[in-house]
Amino acid sequence: MRAVRGRRMNRLLMWVVYALCFAGLPALAQSRATLADAARAFDESALRSNDDSAKPMPVRKWMAPIKLAFANPSASPGLVELSRQGVKTLAVEAGIEVIDLTDADAANYVIYFDENGLRGRAGDCSANGWWNKNRVMYKGELRINPTRNRDVDRCTIHEPMHTLGFFSHPHGAQSVLSYVYKAQRSLTPLDKHLIRTLYDRRMTPGLAAAPASQLACRILGERLGSTAADIEAVCRERKGPVAGL
Numbered sequence: 001m002r003a004v005r006g007r008r009m010n011r012l013l014m015w016v017v018y019a020l021c022f023a024g025l026p027a028l029a030q031s032r033a034t035l036a037d038a039a040r041a042f043d044e045s046a047l048r049s050n051d052d053s054a055k056p057m058p059v060r061k062w063m064a065p066i067k068l069a070f071a072n073p074s075a076s077p078g079l080v081e082l083s084r085q086g087v088k089t090l091a092v093e094a095g096i097e098v099i100d101l102t103d104a105d106a107a108n109y110v111i112y113f114d115e116n117g118l119r120g121r122a123g124d125c126s127a128n129g130w131w132n133k134n135r136v137m138y139k140g141e142l143r144i145n146p147t148r149n150r151d152v153d154r155c156t157i158h159e160p161m162h163t164l165g166f167f168s169h170p171h172g173a174q175s176v177l178s179y180v181y182k183a184q185r186s187l188t189p190l191d192k193h194l195i196r197t198l199y200d201r202r203m204t205p206g207l208a209a210a211p212a213s214q215l216a217c218r219i220l221g222e223r224l225g226s227t228a229a230d231i232e233a234v235c236r237e238r239k240g241p242v243a244g245l
């Protein structure tokens with residue numbers, strides 16, 4: 001009786017060892033791939049000029065409160081709160097205070113309801129952001145198109161991402177900034193990691209793309225619970241945005 005039980009235990013132990021061996025390698029590769037994908041999403045969204053250019057850009061971010069006002073709230077009163085909440089949702093993740101103003105002239109962040117769109121592209125929502133010589137952002141602008149019935153809620157979260165310092169789109173990533181996952185209408189877990197990485201104290205405005213890419217990768221590794229070995233392997237050689245992605 002005892003011997004049988006012992007044999008069963010041994011067999012069970014063998015299966016456990018087998019399972020660990022076979023599960024171990026893919027898990028290691030998977031954890032590194034997850035970190036590499038997140039790091040690439042950061043590079044593509046925050047550290048390149050635009051979707052069509054891998055031209056490296058330094059870190060740009062807000063360092064002071066956003067003073068938010070609406071230029072023409074009466075043009076679309078039903079969208080005022082939705083738009084305000086979009087900006088505030090992101091600002092909470094970034095740790096940036098949002099102060100509501102009624103006077104657009106005193107604000108550094110203005111939301112317009114604009115049914116004509118910019119550049120003659122009716123139906124578009126758009127965003128703009130300005131930074132000074134130290135790469136500190138000091139002004140933001142959203143143009144929300146009230147005629148965009150099908151996904152105006154996506155506009156009100158996608159566009160403020162641009163004004164926070166994510167000026168490009170990581171199309172391959174599970175992000176509200178992706179055009180591939182265009183049904184995404186709220187922040188994904190990855191989006192929150194990206195925002196908290198850009199707004200980590202160690203990420204200073206003006207940091208060049210290559211060191212910023214390595215630092216972002218290390219912060220993302222911490223956030224994702226990656227091992228020190230994975231962080232070293234994935235992050236050490238990063239150079240920033242890569243052409244052709």
Ligand SMILES: [Zn+2]
Nearest residue numbers: 158159162169
């Ligand atoms: Zn966009």
